[in-house]
Amino acid sequence: MRQIVRVASWLYALAVYGFIFLPVVVLVLFSLQATSFPIPPFTGPSLRWYDAVLSDPRLTSALVNSLLVASISSLTAVTLGFLSAWVFARFVLPGSGLLRGLITLPLTVSYLIIGMGLLVLFNWAGVPKSLLAAGIGHVVINLPLCFAIIYSQMGDHQINIERAARDLGAPEWKVLLLITVPVMAPAIFAGFFLSMTFSWDEFVISFLLTRFDTTLPVEIWNLLRSGLNPKTNAVGSLVFAVSIILVVLFELTLLRRRKA
Amino acid sequence: MSSAGNNGRALPRAGRALPRAGRALPWALVTPALGWTLLFFVLPFIAMGFSSLTAHEGGGFTLTNYSQFFTNPSYWQAMENSLQVTAIVTVVSVLLAYPFAWILAEQVPERWQRLALMLAVLPFWTSYVVRSYSWLLVLAQNGVINRALTGSGLFSEPVQLANTRFATVTGFVHFFVMLLTLTIFANLKQLSPSYRKAAADLGAGPVRTFLHVVLPLTLPGIMVGAFLTFVLCIGDYITPQILGGNNELLMPQLVMMQIGRRGDFPLPSALSIILMAVVTIAYLACARWLKIERA
Numbered sequence: 441m442r443q444i445v446r447v448a449s450w451l452y453a454l455a456v457y458g459f460i461f462l463p464v465v466v467l468v469l470f471s472l473q474a475t476s477f478p479i480p481p482f483t484g485p486s487l488r489w490y491d492a493v494l495s496d497p498r499l500t501s502a503l504v505n506s507l508l509v510a511s512i513s514s515l516t517a518v519t520l521g522f523l524s525a526w527v528f529a530r531f532v533l534p535g536s537g538l539l540r541g542l543i544t545l546p547l548t549v550s551y552l553i554i555g556m557g558l559l560v561l562f563n564w565a566g567v568p569k570s571l572l573a574a575g576i577g578h579v580v581i582n583l584p585l586c587f588a589i590i591y592s593q594m595g596d597h598q599i600n601i602e603r604a605a606r607d608l609g610a611p612e613w614k615v616l617l618l619i620t621v622p623v624m625a626p627a628i629f630a631g632f633f634l635s636m637t638f639s640w641d642e643f644v645i646s647f648l649l650t651r652f653d654t655t656l657p658v659e660i661w662n663l664l665r666s667g668l669n670p671k672t673n674a675v676g677s678l679v680f681a682v683s684i685i686l687v688v689l690f691e692l693t694l695l696r697r698r699k700a
Numbered sequence: 701m702s703s704a705g706n707n708g709r710a711l712p713r714a715g716r717a718l719p720r721a722g723r724a725l726p727w728a729l730v731t732p733a734l735g736w737t738l739l740f741f742v743l744p745f746i747a748m749g750f751s752s753l754t755a756h757e758g759g760g761f762t763l764t765n766y767s768q769f770f771t772n773p774s775y776w777q778a779m780e781n782s783l784q785v786t787a788i789v790t791v792v793s794v795l796l797a798y799p800f801a802w803i804l805a806e807q808v809p810e811r812w813q814r815l816a817l818m819l820a821v822l823p824f825w826t827s828y829v830v831r832s833y834s835w836l837l838v839l840a841q842n843g844v845i846n847r848a849l850t851g852s853g854l855f856s857e858p859v860q861l862a863n864t865r866f867a868t869v870t871g872f873v874h875f876f877v878m879l880l881t882l883t884i885f886a887n888l889k890q891l892s893p894s895y896r897k898a899a900a901d902l903g904a905g906p907v908r909t910f911l912h913v914v915l916p917l918t919l920p921g922i923m924v925g926a927f928l929t930f931v932l933c934i935g936d937y938i939t940p941q942i943l944g945g946n947n948e949l950l951m952p953q954l955v956m957m958q959i960g961r962r963g964d965f966p967l968p969s970a971l972s973i974i975l976m977a978v979v980t981i982a983y984l985a986c987a988r989w990l991k992i993e994r995a
Contacts, residue, residue, distance in 0.1 A: 521733065689742075
């Protein structure tokens with residue numbers, strides 16, 4: 441009986457792993473296709489489509505745009521999230537439960553609706569479509585995430601270190617910058633990297649709020665109109681690689697925290 | 701989701717702990733985050749609400765955008781499609797993910813579990829657009845699966861897989877199996893082994909222990925995961941658009957189509973608000989089970 445369960449478990453797990461990795465393997469494999477259709481039979485390996493991606497100015501500028509929007513919006517989100525998390529963990533403000541709820545509220549609303557709302561507001565206020573508008577949207581979706589991560593990691597033991605610094609005459613900004621930030625560094629990094637991956641992958645807000653200069657996911661979307669193409673496979677594989685690097689960095693910061 | 705770090709400890713009242721900084725400091729530091737949320741989340745929502753109550757940009761007050769939803773059969777159909785697809789996706793994903801998470805938590809040796817789990821959710825981090833495109837490659841008329849089907853002689857002609865509801869559901873299930881594996885795995889690991897020991901001591905076999913102890917105790921976690929699946933699935937535009945095509949529209953596709961076609965916001969605003977109302981109703985319906993988890 442136990443043996444049967446074990447064999448069945450192995451088979452089932454293998455099948456699910458196969459299902460999970462099937463599209464990724466197909467994506468990466470046919471990005472190395474030598475001919476111009478990403479369908480079997482495989483004719484590669486060849487790097488010509490990576491070459492085509494890197495020499496396409498629209499894609500490379502979209503890549504730079506994506507990195508810019510992701511890093512600046514994540515930095516903003518993590519800064520605002522950290523400051524508010526510190527205040528809520530250290531002080532009792534009137535209605536603080538309600539205010540905390542307000543900050544985390546965007547987590548429960550789909551990106552499409554957040555983007556739609558900003559589109560209506562910006563259109564009404566005469567704000568043109570731009571990378572800045574998309575970046576603002578990305579802060580909206582990532583601020584609650586950063587807040588939740590950092591807030592959940594603020595413990596009592598840090599209060600005493602802060603108090604000690606204060607007793608030794610440090611002004612409040614120095615306590616925050618030189619004591620709290622380093623102590624909270626793992627949570628801050630985790631929030632930052634998670635925001636980076638979400639902003640890097642985000643499509644619908646960027647799609648609604650940018651026009652000519654746009655981010656990589658939107659540019660890939662434009663590529664899709666020309667049907668299946670190994671160039672799309674190549675750029676998709678590159679995007680996947682960047683996401684994996686961000687996730688590994690995120691994992692490493694989490695591991696470091698666990699060891700500490 | 702966020703557990704406060706200050707468990708039951710008396711916090712200093714604003715201003716009292718920081719004699720030099722005074723009462724202004726906490727407010728000064730919390731204002732940017734609150735301001736951002738009010739300005740770019742709450743205000744847009746209000747703008748959308750106003751827009752949804754006008755016939756066209758700058759027009760007078762009307763409820764036609766909402767009544768259209770109930771009278772125009774194609775809008776109603778989109779909501780029906782959305783609810784059906786979301787229900788199928790949620791059920792199939794839970795049924796696939798639960799045994800998988802159970803195997804990872806119970807059958808895989810402890811030291812390999814972290815790696816096995818990390819591998820299992822790796823493609824979770826591909827971007828939405830790329831993930832859906834990858835499935836298109838797999839399901840295309842002359843894609844990998846059709847080649848395998850015709851090549852093995854099972855089918856003489858390629859099967860229409862892409863641009864169907866099946867494709868949409870497959871793309872969604874792929875994503876949510878990974879998400880649910882994560883949440884259910886965490887749930888199973890949190891179960892104290894003493895429950896199982898107690899059941900075994902009282903004479904229950906492994907099957908009975910699972911059905912009467914493990915499954916009921918992980919049910920709240922499954923509900924949370926299923927709710928998350930519901931919310932993320934019903935609001936997603938990319939997967940149905942790339943994989944399902946325009947054969948049948950889901951709500952997010954309808955919203956985007958109205959924006960693109962008319963460049964006008966009242967109707968898509970109303971549809972967005974209706975979509976959000978449905979999610980809220982689902983939340984209220986599940987709230988009873990979602991709360992158990994927090995306690």
